[in-house]
């Protein structure tokens with residue numbers, strides 16, 4: 009039978025990251041491809057979720073999120089960043105930040121609009137833009153180099169509806185500085201564009217405090233702040249995220265969210281609210297410190313094994329250059345590393361908008377137990 013459906017999804021490819029995870033399973037390799045923790049979530053969350061289920065918090069919650077979680081979020085954003093918001097109108101709880109991003113773009117972007125994304129970028133943003141009929145405009149944001157503001161300014165135009173920012177970033181670990189955010193904010197204001205910020209790694213950073221774009225002067229009214237519980241609380245399977253935006257935009261996001269999913273899982277929203285209320289600065293400090301240890305361990309391993317890599321400033325990935333080890337293209341190198349060495353990365357090309365035959369990059373995730381990273385180190389050090 010000839011498939012005549014899927015016009016909108018024709019440009020989609022299978023997720024390379026999930027494909028690499030399947031390859032890791034097939035070959036018994038250590039999976040440093042997919043960004044999920046292999047260590048337990050905090051007991052406090054698990055107990056609160058179990059309690060909520062036992063207490064029969066098992067039916068649909070309010071579509072835009074339980075009041076308890078929205079209140080806890082409003083308190084936390086005030087405490088962390090001094091951000092003021094009305095939990096009744098400005099917060100939408102979604103099925104992960106993934107849904108928050110697609111619902112936001114569907115709410116604010118019209119077919120034919122342009123959306124700016126830095127390159128390399130998290131692979132979901134491409135399909136997100138396609139789903140709402142937008143075209144992506146890419147601007148390079150390499151590791152260890154300042155943002156080329158002239159190049160960015162040249163891409164902004166009256167067609168620009170939004171810029172997607174991801175700081176700290178996947179896959180580079182790049183954190184946008186306050187100055188860079190200020191320059192981007194000025195462009196958003198000049199071209200009347202939205203900043204849609206994916207801040208899912210806000211608590212996993214190694215150099216200075218996190219600066220949300222919405223805290224810059226004049227930006228709260230043109231920023232959608234997206235984040236979630238997946239990475240902070242090591243619960244990627246729970247699917248709890250959120251979008252914070254001015255009431256009129258939140259209203260549009262909520263409509264999309266209602267028809268896409270009805271709502272996020274009710275008992276898990278309770279548990280995330282408990283975690284936000286009860287885990288304090290000690291938890292967040294320890295989280296960043298433990299991730300810093302994992303980062304240093306993986307970085308030292310990669311450098312000792314012949315990769316070239318810089319230390320990321322945030323998130324839990326290292327994008328490493330293997331040109332001193334192999335001339336294979338990145339997809340074949342990632343496969344070779346899986347089958348012959350027993351460690352699985354993601355080919356770097358899956359994070360770039362355009363192919364480059366000279367690129368020799370793979371991404372490793374270090375959201376893993378020390379034991380897992382030590383086992384990977386033992387294998388990687390044997391690379392001939």
Ligand SMILES: Cc1ncc(COP(=O)(O)O)c(C=O)c1O
Pocket residue numbers: 043103104105106107130174177178206208235236237238244247248249
């Ligand atoms: C930049 C970025 N945004 C979003 C997500 C997905 O987050 P969530 O589990 O909240 O949907 C990931 C997961 O790897 C990510 O790297």
